[in-house]
Amino acid sequence: MKNKGLFAYYFLDHHSIEIGSKKFPNKSFFARKFELESLHNLKADLERLNIPLIIDQVGSDHLATLIDRYSIESLYSIDFATSNERGFMDKAIKKAKIDITWIKDHSDLLYPLQKLPFDVMELPEVFTVFRKKVERYHAPETPFEAPENPLSNGLSIESSKIPSLTELGYSNSTIDDRSAHPFKGGEDAGWERLDHYFWQTEALAEYKQTRNGLIGLDFSSKLSAYLAFGCLSPRSIYAEIKEFESSVVANQDTYWLFFELLWREYFKLISFKHRDRIFKIAGILNRSYEWGENNSLFEKWVDGKTKDDFVNAAMIELKSTGWLSNRARQNVASYWAKNLKQNWIWGAKYFEAQLIDYDASANWGNWCYVSGVGNDPRDRKFNTQRQAEMYDPKNDYRRLWLQ
Ligand SMILES: Cc1cc2nc3c(=O)[nH]c(=O)nc-3n(C[C@H](O)[C@H](O)[C@H](O)COP(=O)(O)OP(=O)(O)OC[C@H]3O[C@@H](n4cnc5c(N)ncnc54)[C@H](O)[C@@H]3O)c2cc1C
Numbered sequence: 001m002k003n004k005g006l007f008a009y010y011f012l013d014h015h016s017i018e019i020g021s022k023k024f025p026n027k028s029f030f031a032r033k034f035e036l037e038s039l040h041n042l043k044a045d046l047e048r049l050n051i052p053l054i055i056d057q058v059g060s061d062h063l064a065t066l067i068d069r070y071s072i073e074s075l076y077s078i079d080f081a082t083s084n085e086r087g088f089m090d091k092a093i094k095k096a097k098i099d100i101t102w103i104k105d106h107s108d109l110l111y112p113l114q115k116l117p118f119d120v121m122e123l124p125e126v127f128t129v130f131r132k133k134v135e136r137y138h139a140p141e142t143p144f145e146a147p148e149n150p151l152s153n154g155l156s157i158e159s160s161k162i163p164s165l166t167e168l169g170y171s172n173s174t175i176d177d178r179s180a181h182p183f184k185g186g187e188d189a190g191w192e193r194l195d196h197y198f199w200q201t202e203a204l205a206e207y208k209q210t211r212n213g214l215i216g217l218d219f220s221s222k223l224s225a226y227l228a229f230g231c232l233s234p235r236s237i238y239a240e241i242k243e244f245e246s247s248v249v250a251n252q253d254t255y256w257l258f259f260e261l262l263w264r265e266y267f268k269l270i271s272f273k274h275r276d277r278i279f280k281i282a283g284i285l286n287r288s289y290e291w292g293e294n295n296s297l298f299e300k301w302v303d304g305k306t307k308d309d310f311v312n313a314a315m316i317e318l319k320s321t322g323w324l325s326n327r328a329r330q331n332v333a334s335y336w337a338k339n340l341k342q343n344w345i346w347g348a349k350y351f352e353a354q355l356i357d358y359d360a361s362a363n364w365g366n367w368c369y370v371s372g373v374g375n376d377p378r379d380r381k382f383n384t385q386r387q388a389e390m391y392d393p394k395n396d397y398r399r400l401w402l403q
Contacts, residue, residue: 030322041186267365283373
């Protein structure tokens, strides 16, 4: 067979996100830094296996050129739920002159779609119903083993140079020492984080009791960015939870990390069921509300200058670090959509631009949920003052970010 071999391909996307009269880079400094660190790690790992990594900043046209130049027969990727990513691949395949097969899998999920006990179009609209169905059904898939030996690769291609943050136009180079997420990107750093959280500190054994925290490194796993960039798979994390349960302790807390991974899974499946509706103002419920679009309110929300000091502290944390705890995300999102009654899409887009762990289905699914157009059967509105009293009773969080 001629030219048998393979290369890895990554599209380094840097478009702008427009929100009202504002424009943001699609990745904040913090997210881009994490992405580039992950790419350095990936490139080194792939090179050990004799697989070059091509980093493309052009897009699907360039991918089409590569397909033709190297007579590529098959493209392998995870399956994508929404049209952006699908469209990218479809365009490249259509543009390429040679016929190519696109092989997709669900290795970023605990359960491949084909193995669910129901068709994804029958996915329950309430999380608890979904959870009970899959939990009763069977254990998640086991992780793939990585190959150990270098592959013989018939393609001689040089890996791309990974651009620096400065080359990509970023100037901020410091991490705020108050950051709850100062972690480096990459698979190695992901395993180090897991090792710290599970095995060194055994913080996992108290996860359910600490997960609503707001300050510090260890109140929750901080694995989301590693999952979002594909540095760690949910199957590997699940396998480690099971290992921890058999050798340290199995309790409500260890179960709860799996429970949260099921939330991630659920929003992924919701996006397979509802596709691009997760990005639409009427959401998956197709429900219309009157939404404001006030640029000045948006600026105040982003800059932490609203009338609510708990919301302000969180928004300053997000701007200064690219990170927010789940509790703070729920509060600022609810405040934007339900107190200020502003277009929830503006909020979701700002999170997309800012978050280190941005993930399309988790972000847009949660925003739909909080804004009353998604999967919350109770359509709750957070009372941010009561939340502050409960979760920041001594004012520590607000003092930390509002000083
Ligand atoms: C408005 C809003 C937007 C969000 N946007 C994102 C996003 O872009 N990317 C993202 O990964 N998460 C998002 N989340 C979910 C959640 O806030 C983060 O996954 C979590 O805070 C990450 O911290 P952790 O890894 O320490 O989580 P842990 O509490 O340690 O949970 C473990 C893992 O479970 C998953 N998980 C936990 N809660 C959720 C949830 N509500 N939805 C989906 N998965 C969950 C994550 O993969 C997480 O890493 C959003 C939540 C809200 C309310």
